Amino acid sequence: MNYWENANHAWTKDSKRVINTPSNKTKSLFNYIQEIGHFKAYQPYYTERANLPSYLMKLTLSGTGHLNYKGQDYILDQGDIFFIDCQHYQHYKTISDIPWEMDWIHVYGGITSQLYEEYNKDGNPVFHTNALPEENTIHHLVQTLIKDQSKANARTDFHSSVKIHELLNELIIQKYHLDFSIDDIPQYILELKEYLDSHFHNVITLNDLEHLFHLNKYQINKDFSKYIGLPPIDYLITKKVSHAKDLLRYTDLSIQEISLNIGIDNFAYFSRLFKNKTGMTPSFFRKEG
Structure with missing residues (x-):
């Protein structure tokens, strides 16, 4: 379908807007800026559109939008x-009596679409951050990108791509409350991770972990996913496959022996699992290594 847009451009004179026309090289290599700015937009400011190949981020600094x-x-x-x-x-649109002040950026290219999918995995496009604008990493990144465009040189697209990637990562980190320190990780999660690291040769289920750590298995699954990045059984499988790769590449053990070594006695299942995680069969991995 064709792109279309209706808009009222009611923003203050001190608002900033930069429009980029990226080169073919930039579009093929990088995450890149299409437009970026800092607006103070008063009523009746609005934008209505569809079918634009772009991803848009806005951070409200003051006033109210809809x-x-x-x-x-x-x-x-x-x-x-x-x-x-x-x-x-x-x-x-702006719906407050005072201007709706915002940082905004249109981005595209690189792995923007994949990071957007990760951001949008809960189906909610909006989240709230309690950080004041002057303390928010997202605000600082947008301001840095705006300044960089005014002093563009041969390195700008390289640096901007890195900053955009950092910005998109920061959106995900802040939205899903991943901005924790090592000290914030519950002790039992660290102990559970150490247990899985030491016992990945065994068959372990969520019910086993519930019994060992005296906590509801659903809570264990939730906490481990939040602080380690994936559920405990997925983490265990990853450890098994990583060890299998090491044995395939650096020992003469048969594939059946390796499967048993990591606690999987069904060789066909091991092969399917290995291919699912690596994209190749154990025998092909050994041959290519």
């Missing part, structure tokens, strides 16, 4: 952030 996206309405106050796929219909 977003309609995928049939849902969202009120955007200070600290609210949205990140959307502009192929879908969207309508956003």
